[in-house]
């Protein structure tokens with residue numbers, strides 16, 4: 136990226152992105168996550184949550200180039216689901232989801248070998264916010280991937296196999312999902328990747344219904360009980376509070392609704408005109424819902440921005456696109472073929488269950 140490019144104004148960037156899109160036509164698909172900034176959303180052909188984007192990526196068979204605007208695990212997921220001849224690009228390769236980094240393959244394999252000693256039937260479930268090698272681990276071990284939109288269906292599937300779900304890396308999504316199925320905290324075991332496991336712990340695991348991993352999203356765990364109470368106090372009983380299931384259970388319990396970003400979007404869109412909403416998820420997304428629903432009163436539960444998602448910029452997108460149009464593509468996203476094969480199995484199992 137040269138100095139001239141760095142000085143470009145955002146309307147000029149958008150104009151040039153549109154020119155490249157016109158030039159490349161059907162060869163190019165741009166996917167953008169709901170948490171992206173407005174400039175990116177405006178340029179994207181499809182905008183959605185992780186589940187929607189995974190479904191779209193797996194169906195775009197005509198596009199030669201897929202450009203994924205989000206954090207790295209999502210671009211990796213697209214690489215796994217696309218055809219080998221398609222090329223996937225991630226314009227902000229440095230944008231890593233901190234939650235996804237909270238479980239490493241060696242830690243999960245260690246946990247798995249200890250859990251086998253319980254002689255229980257255990258099925259691993261990995262949240263989509265994870266590295267590809269963890270998805271591959273699930274593919275190899277009869278497990279599957281889940282997103283916040285289908286975590287309950289995936290957990291129900293594991294129970295239907297008479298197995299115990301081993302859910303990683305987001306503790307809160309696992310716990311909130313289990314709560315929604317009537318499972319109590321004392322029926323869950325929290326696996327601490329840094330901790331030691333005693334014989335007593337193994338006995339304890341044998342008696343539990345769900346095994347969780349100690350991991351969290353710093354954006355969603357920033358919402359507190361005090362925030363919920365402050366909103367109720369400020370706006371009274373008419374305000375509806377809707378939060379994401381990566382929030383802590385205490386916040387979920389005090390809220391009126393809980394669900395994925397697509398659930399939040401649909402719930403607010405379908406709500407009657409004049410209704411009032413406080414939304415507990417990423418701020419760029421909340422601001423967009425507010426703008427798109429001028430007939431409702433909408434506030435963020437608190438201003439919480441995902442710094443990693445914000446590393447994606449229009450300029451970075453333009454750089455990737457102009458390189459493509461000039462016939463000198465930037466480095467694409469790659470995933471080791473063996474990892475890709477098994478990760479795909481776990482993702483496809485998820486898509487079947489969803």
Ligand code: SF4
Nearest residue numbers: 232233234352354441
């Ligand atoms: S909002 Fe949380 S889970 Fe989503 S990308 Fe950012 S840090 Fe990761």
